[in-house]
Amino acid sequence: MKVNKNIAISESGFIFNPGTGDSFSTNAMGQEIIRMLNEGKTREEITDFILSRYEVEKGILEKDLGDYFFMLGTYHIVQNG
Amino acid sequence: MLPYERPIITRYNPGITNKFGSRVDYFPFTQIDGVPVKRIIDEYGSPCFVLSERTIRDTYRNALRAFSTRYPKVQFAWSYKTNYLNAVCQVFHQEGAWAEVVSMFEYQKALQNGVSGDQILFNGPDKTADDLRTALHNNSLIHIDHFDELYLLSEIVREGGKKARVAIRINMDTGVYPQWDRFGFNYENETAWEAVQKIMGQPNMILTGLHCHIGTYMLSTRAYHLAATKLAQLALKIKSQYGHRIAYIDIGGGFASGNTLKGSYLQGSDVIPTMDDYAEAITTALLGSGIPTTELPYLYLEAGRALIDDAGYLLGSVVAIKRLSDGRRATIMDFGVNLLFTSFWYDHRITPAQEFSRHTEDMVVYGPLCMNIDVVRENISLPLLNRGDQVVVHRVGAYNMTQWMQFISMRPNVVMIDREGGVHLIRERETVDTLNQQERTPAHLRANPQQ
Amino acid sequence: MKTLNIALTGLNNIDSPGPGVPVARALRAGGLKHVRIIGLAYDNLEPGLYMHDLIDRSYQIPYPSAGSEALFNRLKAIHDIEAIDVVIPNFDAELHNFMRISDRLKSELGIHSFLPDHDSFEMRQKSVLAEWGEKLGIKVPTTKPAFSWSEARQMASELGYPLMVKGKYYDAFTAHDADQAAAYFYKLSAKWGLPVLLQQIVKGTEVNVTALGDGTGGCIGAVPMRKMYITDKGKAWAGITLQDDRLLEIARTAINGSRWRGGCELEFIKTHDDQYYLIEMNPRFPAWVYLAVGSGQNHPEALVRLALGESVGPMTRYEVGKMFVRYSYDQIVDLKEYEHINTHGWL
Known part of the structure; x- marks a missing residue:
């Protein structure tokens, strides 16, 4: 999964997609995930990282990540593959 | 370990406001x-x-204050159908409320809660002959809804014994839509007056009260003013034609609570009248109706929702x-x-x-x-x-x-x-037993024949 | 010298404009010293948000449907930063909540306002306007409130088509038949709630008055205007001040009869036989209020002075034949600003 080119994300969690003109807001956890995607981390690596730092069960995290990646795809922020 | 929050992403829709x-x-x-x-x-x-007992009592006391500081004779009757859990009813009864019931099962609950029979208002369109006999026996206030009930009751009182203390429920145009004309006798087309005449002609019925209930979740206090005015006029007419004094006017309930109705643009708690607003509208109508101060009827109220929601x-x-x-x-x-x-x-x-x-x-x-x-x-x-x-x-x-x-x-x-x-x-x-204890399974359908 | 911090809403200077921007302009043009204008916005694209020459800082506030408590809490948070002296709400739909909390704003936060009381606000509601007009001897077209379409259909056939279908707070459409009326009924009830109003159409010229009442029956200022050009949304694009003593007298009767406190707009139709029909009394300044300023009466400034407890004498003179011609203007906005209002709730 790759973050689309030119997607701008600010410190406040404001995301702008220059290709579509849409803007979005994401929370701190979302920012962290997008940062890791930008670093080229895989879904598994992201999962392991969050599990090592945050108080969350693996099953819940996987469900939440699935939903988040689905929305990133819906909003054309990431490309699969 | 850090606290976790589910990742979310939301799109800004131009014009649609955000969290602020x-x-x-x-x-x-x-x-x-x-x-x-x-x-x-x-x-x-x-x-x-x-349920908060404190809130119930505070709400009730505020309502009682709103009415009794404006009018000398006020009596609330707790509307059982709104919430008939015994503990709830008992809080209201401890505060001095009577009972207002619309079925025999509620009536029995009220009796079991220790309410004296003569402090039960019996409303509703479906009272059986036995229900009416019980109410008559206990000297309860029978609020007649239709002529069939009136005829039935007149047969029952002929069986002898006590005189029935009755009121009639009256529906009327108060500018409220929809008009609740399915309950009681209509004011404008004189059906209500016809009912009064029939009751006055019955030696074993005492026309004790006049009752109306103009709607539910009412935001207009003006409609109550109008309703109270019309009932007072009817009471005056009864006095002048029969020399009979009506003991009470029951203005019903229908006062709004702070909930927001679907389709309402503003929050319910911002638009509903206060109990003082309702009280002002109703009591000024009665006090200004022309009924002499010494002959003012009791004001009964059957508020439910506004007292418990x-x-x-x-x-x-x-x-x-x-x-x-x-x-x-x-x-x-x-x-x-x-x-x-x-x-x-x-x-x-x-x-x-x-x-x-x-x-x-x-x-x-x-x-x-x-x-x-x-x-x-x-x-x-x-x-x-x-x-x-x-x-x-x-x-x-x-x-x-x-x-x-x-x-x-x-x-x-x-x-x-x-x-x-x-x-x-x-x-x-x-539990499942709650349901099952009412059920009777024929022997040939039982999973376990020993059951 | 202490600055005077004035908060106001209605920064939506769009094709159906709110009066916030012209009110801000009026306050800057008047004799008030050291004015700081704080914009209060509902939407992130209200143009006034981005007019930094006119509005010093803006904050988002919760929609009226969130209730008066949410509004109070948000205003309190803004007040902690801005020390608001006066607040001027400029939307019909928000007034109810502002009126409800105005005493608390004053006593708990020291924020002044100058709003109608509940009774005068209610008596001019569209559904009871006719009744009120009758009491004052002001003609009002027959208007009926409908709570369901079946009820509306019945009323509509009594009124006859074409007729006006109006929302409880905003929006009005002309319906030529029952199908159109039904469509408008559902649209308006979904947007503004019930009732929806049906109103008889009176033909003639639209003439309006912007006015300011002192709350005791006195009229502090009133300027009549005829719309010269009307957009497809029914808004004036250009208008001209009139000399019309009869119209002014009717306006003063309305202000007096309602003990109106604050700004308002009276909308009339003047028929061909010179009858004046009151169509609506809007409980705030109109978007064209700056025409009053331009012709000699600064109503927003007077409102601020009244709100602060100063005594303000009635303004009776204004220049007849002054015009306004509205224009649209493309502001250039940096994405950073849009981001800021969205993520921080202020700009």
Whole structure:
């Protein structure tokens, strides 16, 4: 999964997609995930990282990540593959 | 380890405001009358109804003050159908309220709660001959709804014994839409007067009161003013034609609670009249009606919703969160329209019972039933909720604990918090046995013939 | 010298404009010293948000449907930063909540306002306007409130088509038949709630008055205007001040009869036989209020002075034949600003 080119994300969690003109807001956890995607981390690596730092069960995290990646795809922020 | 928050992303829709605009609640609702919500759920399960005795008493005393400081003779009668849990009724009775019932089962409840028969107002269109005999025997106030009932009662009083103390229910045009003309006798077309004449001609019936109930969730105090004026005029007419003095005028109920009706642009609590507004409209009508001060009738009130709604809370938990095919967030709660019948017409306020961050999501809130109409809120903006999170639904004291359904799941525990913060179980949760004890399975259909 | 911090809403200077921007302009043009204008916005694209020469800082506030408590809490948070002296709400739909909390704003936060009381606000509601007009001897077209379409259909056939279908707070459409009326009924009830109003159409010229009442029956200022050009949304694009003593007298009767406190707009139709029909009394300044300023009466400034407890004498003179010609203007906005209002709730 790759973050689309030119997607701008600010410190406040404001995301702008220059290709579509849409803007979005994401929370701190979302920012962290997008940062890791930008670093080229895989879904598994992201999962392991969050599990090592945050108080969350693996099953819940996987469900939440699935939903988040689905929305990133819906909003054309990431490309699969 | 750091605290975890589910990642979310929301698109800004031009023109549609964000969290600063749409958020209503900035703080979690963690306790009721000082008792932690979490503790109640730990001890009594989720979902769970909670009633605040303090709020009931405060609300009642405020209503009584509003009317009795304006009018010399005021009597409230607790509307059993609104919430007939015995503990609730007893709070009202301790405060001095009589009982207003609309069925024999409610009537029996009132008697069992220690209400004296002559302090029960018996309303409703469906009273059987036996019901009427019981009411007559106990000297209760029988509010006649239609001519069939009037004829039935006149036969019963001929059986001898006591005289019936009766009132007639009257419907009228008060500028309210829809006009509730299905109950009682109509004022404008003289049917009400015809009923008065028939009763005055019955030696064994005493026309004691005049009753009306103009609607429900009434936002207009002017309609009450009009209704009280018309009843007072009728009382004056009865006095002048028959020399008979009406003992009481029962203006019914229908006062609005702070809930927000679906389709209303403003919040219910911002638009409803106060109890003082209602009292002002009704009492000025009676005081200015021309009835001499020494002959003023008692004013009876049957308020239900406005006296109990605020005192009731429903505690519940998040069962699941999911996403609908159109991308909307859906939250499934462990309570639905089976327990929250009023969600068919109110946009109930729902508040998380634990800390939350500044982020919110627009969502549909569903109940747990396997049926499509089980929707608690069609669109609400709430902080991020996770499975197991607890929420508080506000203003659920009226009608939910009488109209609830045994559909798919059983009714949960109901607790009351007393004025010292003590929590009392006032109705135990139903189990499969609750249902089964009423059932009779023929022998040849039993799984276990020994049953 | 202390600055005077004035908060106001209605920054939506769009094709159906709110009066916030012209009110801000009026306050800057007047004799008030050291004015700081704080914009209060509902939407993130209200143009006034981005007019930094006119509005010093803006904050988002919760929609009226969130209730008066949410509004109070948000205003309190803004007040902690801005020390608001006066607040001027400029939307019909928000007034109810502002009126409800105005005493608390004053006593708990020291924020002044100058709003009508509940009774005068209610008596000019569209559904009871006719009744009120009758009491004062002001003609009002027959208007009926409908709570369901079946009820509306019945009323409509009594009134006859074409007729006006109006929302409880905003929006009005002309319906030529029952199908159109039904469509408007559902649209308006979904947007503004019930009732929806049906109103008889009176033919003639639209003439309006912007006015300021002192709350005791006195009229502090009133300027009549005829719309010269009307957009497809029914808004004036250009208008001219009139000399019309009869119209002014009717306006003063309305202000007096309602003990109106604050700004308002009276909309009339003047028929061909010179009858004046009151169509609506809007409970705030109109978007064209700056025409009053330009012709000699600064109503927003006077309102601020009244709100602060100063005594203000009635303004009776204004220049007849002054015009306004509205124009649209494309502001250039940096994405950073849009981001800021969205993520921080202020700009």
